[in-house]
Amino acid sequence: MASEVTRFARPPATQRIGVLLLPGFSLLTQASCVEPLLIANQLSGCNLYQVLTLSLDAEPVRSAAQLACITDHALDDAPAPLDILLVIAPSPLPYPLPARLLEWLRQRHGKTLGGLDGGGEVLARCGLLDGYRAALPWPRVSAVSQGYPTVVITQTLFEIDRNRMSCAGGTAALDMMLTLIARDAGAELAGRVSEHFACERIRLADEPQHVPLRSRLGHAPQSLVEAVTLMEANIEEPLSTLELAEHLGVSRRQLERLFKKYLQAVPSRYYLDLRLKEARKRLRESDQAIGEIALAVGFSSGAHFSTAYRNHFGLTPREERLVV
Structure with missing residues (x-):
């Protein structure tokens, strides 16, 4: 009290x-x-x-x-x-x-x-x-x-x-x-x-500021902004790079060039980063079961999710919860 x-x-x-x-x-x-x-x-x-x-x-x-x-x-x-x-x-x-x-x-x-x-x-x-x-x-x-x-x-x-x-x-x-x-x-x-102060939790130092998408991408072409917007809207059921390109009316190679030039990553890698960051947010801010979080960010296998998470952040989803 x-x-x-x-x-x-x-x-x-x-x-x-x-x-x-x-x-x-x-x-x-x-x-x-x-x-x-x-x-x-x-x-x-x-x-x-x-x-x-x-x-x-x-x-x-x-x-x-x-x-x-x-x-x-x-x-x-x-x-x-x-x-x-x-x-x-x-x-x-x-x-x-x-x-x-x-x-x-x-x-x-x-x-x-x-x-x-x-x-x-x-x-x-x-x-x-x-x-x-x-x-x-x-x-x-x-x-x-x-x-x-x-x-x-x-x-x-x-x-x-x-x-x-x-x-x-x-x-x-x-x-x-x-x-x-x-x-x-x-x-x-x-x-x-x-x-x-009625704070739900103490946010950690490595958590990013919320930067508007257009500000994050600067002077990038509108097609790249739309591609990232599609990714952020389709976390649970990720789209393939080919599906993204078709939605935008550009070739897969053109889309890959845009990601490499402005985001220094291939589309699949950038998409994975988005999904895993969403998973980390849920692990830190909710009591949702780890298996449910895995499904919510597009992983059909809990083992695959755990491996991808450890490779990206250096600790497993279970260990992430212990840190918080």
Whole structure:
């Protein structure tokens, strides 16, 4: 129950977490970042996290909704040391970043740093994500990848790579912070914090952002968009490459060339990836029997499904459920 307190044989040490808000930040991202930490304190009966909000100066920071947020400290009087510093910024960044902010962030090199929403792009501009995996909001992936080629940009919900954290913003921040709580204080407490927010489950870091199909395929021909749309609509009874080509009025060879050029895969391989990702989603989000899931994603044999799943993800469907 929510009133119960998690007992620790030895309570973890308090972590001091600074949350830097930049003008135009998302209130949803801020709440998804800060509130899980405060609820973790409440449910554990321990001061696991001390959260301090920061701003560029002593003035209130206006959110994207033009609501003013009073912070605890300005940069010039920010307390030290901070165990984790998280930057929350709008995406895309609608203004140039002050030089003193960039220098202040660079001085925190080596600490655990995080970028939420547009905050990841802020860290990239400082050179603080070079050589790290980073999750950014999907509309900014292409531009940031081109501008900062030494950053390993992903389209996952969030990334925790050594002493760097990043997420796409919004509710992805909640999943990232729940993962942090699980790492610091255990999965049991993280699960109870998740239940407090009526979350069905904690999404994992490797889960992709939902990117609209046309955005995923960029300037690809309409026939390729239609081919992928057909695949997504026919997961339970997969179409052959020849059947797809006939539906679209193109030759099989032409369809294969389009997939290779724009998706770097043959149609059958891309289709299999779609089906197995749908299977993983069902394994993680439902109690549906594994055999039923196999049929629902187009496998007539449970053994074939298990082998294909292990070859693709490195673990069996049964093991996938144990991970979750």
